[in-house]
Amino acid sequence: MNAIDYAIDSQDPADAPGGEELGALRPLPRISVHAFCESDASQAIMEACGRDRRMAKVSLKINRGGVAAAANMFASIATPNLIILETSTEPRHLLQELAPLAAVCDPSTKVVIIGRHNDISLYRELMRNGISEYLVMPVGMAEILAAISAIFVDPDAEPLGRTIAFIGAKGGVGSSTLAHNCAYGISSLFSTEVIIADLDLAYGTANINFDQDPPQGMVEAVFSPERLDEVFLDRLLTKCSDHLSLLAAPSMLDRTYDFQGDSFTPLMDTLQRAAPVSVLDVPHAWNDWTRQVLSSADELVIVATPDLANLRNAKNMVDIVRKLRPNDKSPHFILNQVGMPKRPEVSPTDFSESLEIEPAAILPFDAVLFGQAANSGRMIAETDRKAPAAETFAQLAHLLTGRTTAKRAKKAKLAGMLEALRRR
Known part of the structure; x- marks a missing residue:
């Protein structure tokens, strides 16, 4: 894929921040996000994210479909700051499935993938190819917000009051x-x-x-x-x-x-x-x-x-x-x-x-x-x-x-x- 910055998730989903830690997350900056959901569950989670106060400045669009739908959409329009993709594709075929999207994806765009396979080899391969984050289903709203925050909020910046x-x-x-x-x-x-x-x-x-x-x-x-x-x-x-x-x-x-x-x-x-x-x-x-x-x-x-x-x-x-x-x-x-x-x-x-x-x-x-x-x-x-x-x-x-x-x-x-x- 193109040079899309990467920050791999090495934590188990069970260790992701819950309701108590969610309050510690900062409000997200003004960014544009497109989410592509294959399942009703992930769509419901993304809709819940969109209603969260920390997403008040975020322009979020939720689309039905997976990687192919994203590639088709962005073949004719500019890519947003962040693309969130749900996919059930097997690890050995995932990079091949991502290739059409890589061809139309702007180098500054971040990509988060929500997959179904917890595979360290897949993590490393995605790292080499510049995916911004990989989460393993099932994921919760707190994990998604934490992932976006890790990408777009500077951890070295002074904490907000x-x-x-x-x-x-x-x-x-x-x-x-x-x-x-x-x-x-x-x-x-x-x-x-x-x-x-x-x-x-x-x-x-x-x-x-x-x-x-x-x-x-x-x-x-x-x-x-x-x-x-x-x-x-x-x-x-x-x-x-x-x-x-x-x-x-x-x-x-x-x-x-x-x-x-x-x-x-x-x-x-x-x-x-x-x-x-x-x-x-x-x-x-x-x-x-x-x-x-x-x-x-x-x-x-x-x-x-x-x-x-x-x-x-x-x-x-x-x-x-x-x-x-x-x-x-x-x-x-x-x-x-x-x-x-x-x-x-x-x-x-x-x-x-x-x-x-x-x-x-x-x-x-x-x-x-x-x-x-x-x-x-x-x-x-x-x-x-x-x-x-x-x-x-x-x-x-x-x-x-x-x-x-x-x-x-x-x-x-x-x-x-x-x-x-x-x-x-």
Whole structure:
């Protein structure tokens, strides 16, 4: 075949990354991919790949047929960046079958073959002839995405930062307050650079919560995507602490803010390159751009208070997010303002059972502590470092950054809290 770069797969398919490791894969760049599937199973897998958020920028076309179909198609049109071929051909005939495709394949095109024969001699022969990857059936979506990532994502490049999106199941549930405190906790506990992006351009509160009077950074970032890079972003940021920066919303009503679905995509891409962690304070709304932000973020946190409207909204959000992100773990769920005096509440147990998610944290209602922090423009840990809420934010910082899962400790603490709530 022509000189098509090769990187052979020497791992057993059973050792390929699963659901947990899939989340560690980076989003793929803007490439064109044509897949040729002989079986219904491989076609279903490729369709699942196409729905994955890591493939959002990829132009994927799925065709029925094998190597011959590919050769016929590309005899008259240019080859894409990547061709994925399923074949059941015997090893001794495979190179002969590939010859017509090699004659029309552009030298820069990568080729991945999904075959049915686990044969080391075949691996070596394909290596000498420049195939980019060889996978043995049956393969899963994680293996295919990992193979594409290995070809097109530079392993020596600086790792992309993680984006953590906070959204409230209802207005006024404290999602912004929790987002800001978690961001502060991550930056102070780990001495990690963190950027808070306040996406609520009309009513954002990040500038107030951090006692800042910054320029309208978010407006310039969103409405000037052609200028947006790390240098330009740095000019728009306001320093809140040694490791925490703010991209503030104008919080003014002198204009309306209507966005297309992908309006915030350039900003999210730039944030990932600019800082190890970016916290997105997403307003309680449902439109094309919020849907896109939530489906693209690495971690998603839904904040709710214990009433029926929050339960309904949170359930709807969890259900749609699971459809938008079928290959990611469930969103994190935080129950806030629990135990407000004289307010009838839905129990945390009922909330968990309905959402089928255990709360990442349960924050009791504390009007004095949170009110003091808000009115002084300080975080909870700054206001009272020994407060239980400050410890909770520290645990969330560990959980959301993957520093630790802390499952046993979190469940033990949660069980005690639930018992205390039942006794009220």
